[in-house]
Amino acid sequence: MTQIAASKPVRRFDYTFSLVGMIALAVILFWAIVAIFAPHLVPYSPGKIVDTDYFGPISSKLWLGSDYLGRDMLSRIIMGARYTLGVALAGVLIASTSGVVLGMAAAVLGGWVDTILSRFMDAMLSIPSKLFGLVVVAAVGSSLPALILTLAFIYAPGSFRFARSLAVNVNTMDFIAVARIRGESTLYLVGAEILPNIIRPVLADFGIRFVFIVLLLSGLSFLGLGVQPPLADWGALVHENIQSLSYASAAVIAPSVAIASLTISVNLLIDNLPRAIRDRSA
Amino acid sequence: MNSEIGSLILRRLGIAMVTLVIVSFAVFFTTNLLPGDTATILLGQAATPEAIAGLRQAMHLNDPAILRFFHWGLGFLTGDLGKSYANNMEISTLIGGRFVNTMELAGLTTIIAVPLALTLGITSAVMRGRLYDRVVSVLTIGVISVPEFVIASTAVLVFAVYLRWLPAISFVNEIHSFSDMLRMYAMPVVTLTFVVSAQIIRMTRAAVIETLDTPYVEMALLKGASRSRMVLRHALPNALGPIVNALALSLSYLIGGVIIVETIFNYPGIAKLMVDAVATRDLPLIQTCAVIFCAGYLILITIADIIAIISNPRLRK
Numbered sequence: 001m002t003q004i005a006a007s008k009p010v011r012r013f014d015y016t017f018s019l020v021g022m023i024a025l026a027v028i029l030f031w032a033i034v035a036i037f038a039p040h041l042v043p044y045s046p047g048k049i050v051d052t053d054y055f056g057p058i059s060s061k062l063w064l065g066s067d068y069l070g071r072d073m074l075s076r077i078i079m080g081a082r083y084t085l086g087v088a089l090a091g092v093l094i095a096s097t098s099g100v101v102l103g104m105a106a107a108v109l110g111g112w113v114d115t116i117l118s119r120f121m122d123a124m125l126s127i128p129s130k131l132f133g134l135v136v137v138a139a140v141g142s143s144l145p146a147l148i149l150t151l152a153f154i155y156a157p158g159s160f161r162f163a164r165s166l167a168v169n170v171n172t173m174d175f176i177a178v179a180r181i182r183g184e185s186t187l188y189l190v191g192a193e194i195l196p197n198i199i200r201p202v203l204a205d206f207g208i209r210f211v212f213i214v215l216l217l218s219g220l221s222f223l224g225l226g227v228q229p230p231l232a233d234w235g236a237l238v239h240e241n242i243q244s245l246s247y248a249s250a251a252v253i254a255p256s257v258a259i260a261s262l263t264i265s266v267n268l269l270i271d272n273l274p275r276a277i278r279d280r281s282a
Numbered sequence: 283m284n285s286e287i288g289s290l291i292l293r294r295l296g297i298a299m300v301t302l303v304i305v306s307f308a309v310f311f312t313t314n315l316l317p318g319d320t321a322t323i324l325l326g327q328a329a330t331p332e333a334i335a336g337l338r339q340a341m342h343l344n345d346p347a348i349l350r351f352f353h354w355g356l357g358f359l360t361g362d363l364g365k366s367y368a369n370n371m372e373i374s375t376l377i378g379g380r381f382v383n384t385m386e387l388a389g390l391t392t393i394i395a396v397p398l399a400l401t402l403g404i405t406s407a408v409m410r411g412r413l414y415d416r417v418v419s420v421l422t423i424g425v426i427s428v429p430e431f432v433i434a435s436t437a438v439l440v441f442a443v444y445l446r447w448l449p450a451i452s453f454v455n456e457i458h459s460f461s462d463m464l465r466m467y468a469m470p471v472v473t474l475t476f477v478v479s480a481q482i483i484r485m486t487r488a489a490v491i492e493t494l495d496t497p498y499v500e501m502a503l504l505k506g507a508s509r510s511r512m513v514l515r516h517a518l519p520n521a522l523g524p525i526v527n528a529l530a531l532s533l534s535y536l537i538g539g540v541i542i543v544e545t546i547f548n549y550p551g552i553a554k555l556m557v558d559a560v561a562t563r564d565l566p567l568i569q570t571c572a573v574i575f576c577a578g579y580l581i582l583i584t585i586a587d588i589i590a591i592i593s594n595p596r597l598r599k
Contacts, residue, residue, distance in 0.1 A: 123304040126583070130538035131575050138560040138568050139312045211427065218429045219538070223545055223557050238431060242546070245435055248443050256432045264427040271423075 021272030027265040031258075035081040042075040047230055055244045055251055065250040067241050073251050076237055077258055083233035084259070087144060088217055091151035092210045098152070099159025100202055104190045106160070107167035118164070121157040129154050129216055137225050147226060151213045158212075162205050166198040207270045211263045218259050234259045290591050298584040302577060306358075309572045310351050313565050358573065368564045377552060377570065384544070384551035388536055390467060391474040396529065399479035403486025408513055410491060418483065425480035430542040434473040441472065448472070470543045477539040478532055485528030493521040523590035530586030534579050 017025060034041060043063075044050050051066035058065045064073035106114040124132075136150045170176065171194065179193050220226035221235030232240065237255035245252050338344055345353070357364060363373035406415040425433060441448045448468040493499060494517050502516045537553075544554040556571035558564075 120304075123301050123308070126301050126580060127305055127308070127576055128534050128537045128579055130541050131572055134541070134556060134560050135309055135312050135568060135572050138563060138565070139314075215429050219431065219542060222429065222431045222542065223560075225557070225560055235429070235431075238435070242435075245438055246443060248439055252435060253439075256428075256435055260424075260428040260432055263429075264424060267423060267427045 017274055018272045020268055021274070024265040024269040024272065027261055028269060031081055031085060031262050034078055035085040038078050038082045042072075042078050044072040044075045046071065046075045046079040046232075048072075055241070055247075055249045058250055064254045067237070067251045068243070073237075073254055076232060077234065077255055080232055080234045080237050080255060081258070083144075083227050083231055084214060084217065084235070084262070087148055087151070087227070087233065088210060088214045090148045091213045091217070092155070092206060094148065094152035095155040095213070096159045096202070096206050096209060099156040100163040100195075101190070102156075103160040103163030104167045104194050104198075105186070107164050107171050108186055108189050108194065114164075117160070121160045124154075124157040125161065129212070130219055133216055133220050134223075134225065137220060142220075142225055142228050144227070144231075147217065147220075151217060154216065155209050155213055159205065159209060163198065163202060166201060167194050170194050170197045204270055204273070207266050211266050214259065214263055214266075287591060291588050294584060294587050294591070298580050302580055303355075305576045305580075306355065306573045307351060309569055309576070310354060311347065313569055314347060314350075354569070358570075363570050364566045366559075366564050366567045368559070368562050368567070373567055373570050376555065376567065377574070380550055380552045380555050381574070383549065384540060384553060387467070387470055387474070387544070387549065387551060388540060390471050391478060391536060392533065394471065395475045395478045396482065398475070399482035399532075400486055400525070402479070403483040404490055404513070404518070406483070407487045407490035407494065408509070410494075415487075419487075422480040422483050425476055426484065430473070430477050430539050431546055433476050434469070434543060434546045437469060437473045437476065442469065466549075470547045470549050473543050473547075474536060474539045478536050481532035481535050482529060485532060486525050489521045489524035489528055490517060492524070493517045496520070519593075522593040526586045526589045526593070530582045533582050537575055537579055 049070045050072050051062060051070035054066060054068050054070050056062060056066035056070065062072050062074065064077065067073055067076060102117060106117045132154050133150060136153065137147075140146045140150065176189065176193055179189055184193075217226055217233065218235030218238075221233050222239045224236075224239050227233040227236045229236070229240075234255040238252055238259075241249065241251035241255075354364075361374065363377070365371065366373055366376060402418055406418040409415050448464070490513075494513075499512060499516050502512050507516070540551065541553040541557060543549065544551040545557050548554070552571055552574065556568060556575075559567040559571065
């Protein structure tokens, strides 16, 4: 009896989130809204010194205390959301788009185009990302556009390899052969035949890559080589205030918690995607 | 060892060499993108044009980039690493002692992290779905999802600030006693162990679960083999290749981790040297450090691949 009850057909379009997935989505949306409306949400100007003491404690006036110069930590974290989320999102958009387009092109074109692209990307992948980041930042500097392009450059090869391996499988299917015989262009093959068939796993990969980029950006900023003052992302906030770690100041804990809440939520959201999305991305 | 395995290993070594050349090429050219003339930077704005031209000549800066790359590569092979821009010291002198320090840190972490993580990974795979496995999984996902410096800060808060078990800062010039040694290594090693272990646990767990699901392991179970025999005799030998690969990939996180950990704990290693070199844009030093790190990473990956090739039962005849 229980066997029969357990095997009742699953609804085809089950878009309900699990509880963990809901919470993760809520946290991500929260940070997205904070980042978009940051200038309207800050209680103080993020650059203004509002506390006579540095590393001031949490109080009703300063909800997260003050930083090493006596600036309001809450305001700095709210503005920091803009740089962490904004730079990472721009980076992942460029990385994934270029990686996926080149990956599909390599799979469809094959031959020497595929060989050269794949060899090059594999060599790029054999450089540990943080090391790569240090070398590129040394060369092109830490302005925001340079940082975005650096992050995109480092994470595009992973996206390329992922998309290429998916596209190679689709490329062997009959409908591709039919489209080729019909005389369709490469552009059509890539855009209309391959892309729709790999888009869901590509989107999941987009999320994972976003986390990687947030981690690398935060790491670089933590080393003092990422987002430069007077601007500050969350990693830079930890960098600025790291000396207060030994007395557990909110100035260093709060931005760390902000990063962790964002990256853990994205990972949990991907792990808990609704069945209807997950099944077709498998 | 038969010829098939031998040729596979040779092929693998060849790929590693080619990759290293491509990577050092990439490092060299990326760092040469830097706007501004090296000779002008070295001599300062007040230098006469003649002095700059002379230095350019002496440093072979007028040669085409490809020639300079070969010059640099040859120097690298013969141990002539050039001089630092920042203080004009021989790079080999700057790197020497620090390289040993970093290897000590990495080695100590490996000795602690690998057995610990393998045990946790294998046991949680065997107890898949139970509370133990779920707790381990949640912890490893937590560690993997956050930057290394957050792990390091948490470790400092827990072990040094609240529990007061370990000293927070590891800056020690000379080691005289066991407590000095502990002071130097404790926090960096604890932090790195967390970072590296989490990766190994996840990948080992996945590799073992995959072999536990194979028909021959099920067959062993049906024939009445005990649980431990099934895991140790049937599943593990076949999971060895994937596990070694997982180990090598995870040890690459050691490199990323070392960069952060040496900085946060002021550890006098080669990664801290490189971060400082990037801050002062000391190109020759950056290039050398980057190539050393890439070479270390490639050596790890290649050793793992070779062990995986040797341990693959399908290739043994």
